[in-house]
Amino acid sequence: MIRNPIDIASRVSSNLSALIEDRVNKSELGQDITLATIHDFVAGLLSDAFTETEERHHFDINESLLDELNALIEEFGESALAIDFVQENASEPLSRVIDAVVNDRDQENPPTLEAVKDAMISGLLASLVGAGVLDEDEDDVLLAEIDALIDRHGADALAEEFIRYE
Known part of the structure; x- marks a missing residue:
């Protein structure tokens, strides 16, 4: 799998970056977490169970995250590794x-x-x-x-x- 340049993380909101990092950290060793994986997770949180699930996460999960993910998928593809989109710098x-x-x-x-x-x-x-x-x-x-x-x-x-x- 081809890794994206590191600077693409600067184009991701801090909220999405933190969510991606959390999902990657909770994944099983060796499991590739892609933008599609993150998209499915966020879409699941926005389902009917959203209010119950939101309390278990420290992120402001809303439709704008899904919009942001859709834009990233459109530009980089569903199979792009999510870890490449984690920010290590301040905005x-x-x-x-x-x-x-x-x-x-x-x-x-x-x-x-x-x-x-x-x-x-x-x-x-x-x-x-x-x-x-x-x-x-x-x-x-x-x-x-x-x-x-x-x-x-x-x-x-x-x-x-x-x-x-x-």
């Missing part, structure tokens, strides 16, 4: 938040993901929105994204390692 807006914390003169040690989350909760997001660095509607998405990075890499992971420079 551009979260990178700006991390950069703000890294460049904070009050920091003695390099900030961890947990330190960035604490700063976000303590008013950094509002400050960055006020300064025009972030859009008003990005705060909920960014908190979900930092939580996903913490879940995957641990609260003590150095935040600057996840900055995406574009």
Whole structure:
């Protein structure tokens, strides 16, 4: 099976990336998880049992994920390996938040993901929105994204390692 270039993960939402990573981690060893596999899983969650199943997952499962998957399948094919679509970097807006914390003169040690989350909760997001660095509607998405990075890499992971420079 041909692997896709790594940079395609940057085109995937953090929510879909986290869901894909969760499904890959829960799969049996040696089982190839493809975009079609993920599509079937999400479509199953959107069935009548959606409300019961949603409580067991930490993802915002909605029809937009299915739309996103359909677009990826159209471009890369059903047999594309899902792991190629898992993000290992922060989104551009979260990178700006991390950069703000890294460049904070009050920091003695390099900030961890947990330190960035604490700063976000303590008013950094509002400050960055006020300064025009972030859009008003990005705060909920960014908190979900930092939580996903913490879940995957641990609260003590150095935040600057996840900055995406574009």
